[in-house]
Amino acid sequence: MADKIRETISAASKPAPGEAGRTGDWRSQTPFIDHDKCSQKDTCLLCWLYCPDGVVGRDFPLEIDLEYCKGCGICAEECPREAITMAEGKTRDDVA
Amino acid sequence: MTDIRIITANEAAAVAASLCGVQVIAAYPITPQTPVTEALAGMVESGELKAEYLTVESEHSAMASVIAASQVGARVFTATSANGLLYMHEMLHWAAGSRVPVVMACVNRGVGAPWTILNDQQDSISQRDTGWIQLYCRNSQEVTDTVIQAYRIAEHVNVPVMVCYDGFVLSHASTPVDIPDREDVDRYLPRWAGVPGISLDSCMNVNPLILSEPRQFPDGDLMPGYMDLRYRLQEDLVAALETIETADREFESLFGRSWGGLLWEYRMEDAEHALVSMGSLASESTLAADDMRRQGLRVGVIGVRAYRPFPAGRLVSALASVKTVTVFEKDISYGYGGAVAMDLKAALFDTELRPRFSSFVAGLGGRDVTPEQLVRAATAAITEEPVHGWIDVRGR
Numbered sequence: 413m414a415d416k417i418r419e420t421i422s423a424a425s426k427p428a429p430g431e432a433g434r435t436g437d438w439r440s441q442t443p444f445i446d447h448d449k450c451s452q453k454d455t456c457l458l459c460w461l462y463c464p465d466g467v468v469g470r471d472f473p474l475e476i477d478l479e480y481c482k483g484c485g486i487c488a489e490e491c492p493r494e495a496i497t498m499a500e501g502k503t504r505d506d507v508a
Numbered sequence: 509m510t511d512i513r514i515i516t517a518n519e520a521a522a523v524a525a526s527l528c529g530v531q532v533i534a535a536y537p538i539t540p541q542t543p544v545t546e547a548l549a550g551m552v553e554s555g556e557l558k559a560e561y562l563t564v565e566s567e568h569s570a571m572a573s574v575i576a577a578s579q580v581g582a583r584v585f586t587a588t589s590a591n592g593l594l595y596m597h598e599m600l601h602w603a604a605g606s607r608v609p610v611v612m613a614c615v616n617r618g619v620g621a622p623w624t625i626l627n628d629q630q631d632s633i634s635q636r637d638t639g640w641i642q643l644y645c646r647n648s649q650e651v652t653d654t655v656i657q658a659y660r661i662a663e664h665v666n667v668p669v670m671v672c673y674d675g676f677v678l679s680h681a682s683t684p685v686d687i688p689d690r691e692d693v694d695r696y697l698p699r700w701a702g703v704p705g706i707s708l709d710s711c712m713n714v715n716p717l718i719l720s721e722p723r724q725f726p727d728g729d730l731m732p733g734y735m736d737l738r739y740r741l742q743e744d745l746v747a748a749l750e751t752i753e754t755a756d757r758e759f760e761s762l763f764g765r766s767w768g769g770l771l772w773e774y775r776m777e778d779a780e781h782a783l784v785s786m787g788s789l790a791s792e793s794t795l796a797a798d799d800m801r802r803q804g805l806r807v808g809v810i811g812v813r814a815y816r817p818f819p820a821g822r823l824v825s826a827l828a829s830v831k832t833v834t835v836f837e838k839d840i841s842y843g844y845g846g847a848v849a850m851d852l853k854a855a856l857f858d859t860e861l862r863p864r865f866s867s868f869v870a871g872l873g874g875r876d877v878t879p880e881q882l883v884r885a886a887t888a889a890i891t892e893e894p895v896h897g898w899i900d901v902r903g904r
């Protein structure tokens with residue numbers, strides 16, 4: 413371990429979830445999915461495609477990983493069925 | 509069989525990069541560097557050089573491209589001058605901080621405004637604090653050999669190297685150059701193993717957006733933070749003083765030519781007065797020294813080859829018995845003085861040595877500097893009063 417630290421000369425790390433910390437902490441708005449409005453078809457998945465943090469899943473009903481979702485709202489903006497809405501608050505509990 | 513060609517320093521730099529088997533080249537043309545890019549593009553086009561040649565839209569992109577290619581293990585090369593080099597400035601810091609062994613030819617040219625395409629060394633001196641190694645050459649043979657040495661140095665200490673040579677004075681002047689044998693270059697430059705800690709088998713996230721202090725590796729280990737990594741860069745640059753000397757010694761044993769490592773000396777054995785300079789101006793100073801010796805002054809010359817890391821120890825040893833030091837340089841830190849003169853004075857202050865010290869800024873924007881002008885300036889500085897001045901400023 414000591415050798416590994418001594419040999420470290422550049423900021424390189426294995427890409428891994430949470431490499432930049434739990435970015436869900438940054439969130440001031442939280443996304444909600446109305447699964448009845450969602451097409452539930454993998455021919456859509458625009459929310460998954462546009463999410464800059466890769467936190468939207470591909471299995472239906474869709475889930476968003478709130479550990480890392482920064483609450484940017486891009487998924488809500490892009491959803492053609494307006495199935496995703498943003499609500500003030502860091503967690504779903506805050507909102508509820 | 510000896511292969512001697514009559515070529516310019518620009519062609520020499522391109523041939524040397526090719527001999528080193530560079531795999532990725534990204535460059536944007538700018539006078540007086542353009543012939544380097546043309547020569548390399550021609551070699552890639554003809555198939556003589558098996559490399560990827562990226563035609564980029566700017567110098568910033570050129571440096572970003574070679575940094576990325578270097579991070580995945582390619583041997584890379586680029587070249588630029590003047591305002592192109594300044595446009596790279598952000599990426600120069602990035603290359604050094606990422607510890608990639610990029611080698612770049614800097615064909616020294618004055619910086620605008622006002623525009624000049626002619627030679628001085630303000631461009632590379634202005635990049636002094638980016639963490640790059642800077643080597644200054646005095647002729648096309650040294651450019652050839654220094655590009656080859658630069659890969660050896662860069663890949664040993666994981667610090668990028670800038671090989672600097674004067675625009676037009678060297679870049680466009682044809683002289684005979686002994687081209688090293690490809691197999692000897694391969695022997696001198698073993699295949700590079702890549703940046704430590706990064707491999708294609710284990711793709712790494714390099715320079716993550718968030719770098720906490722200290723940062724945590726995904727497996728939980730605490731790794732060095734920003735300041736610790738920067739300290740290592742400084743430590744390794746200082747250690748590179750020895751690497752530069754070794755690279756030159758080993759080059760000599762294989763190719764029979766030495767360029768002095770960190771610096772070279774001319775008639776310094778019994779010198780009472782030292783002229784100190786870099787690049788072609790240092791070569792020219794040897795003519796001034798000869799002339800001054802004919803007039804009874806015991807003058808020698810020290811050519812600074814490595815400007816960063818600064819060879820303070822070797823300079824102090826070389827100046828141990830002189831009475832005066834006169835620095836000639838083609839750059840200035842505006843508002844104070846010449847960069848080489850300031851660094852050299854600082855090095856002397858750490859010792860008991862107190863030679864009478866003069867310095868001159870000369871040849872900015874390609875203004876011709878003659879040996880006679882150097883003789884006049886140095887003779888006055890030695891025999892009258894020490895002075896910090898400029899040579900041949902008109903209309904004052």
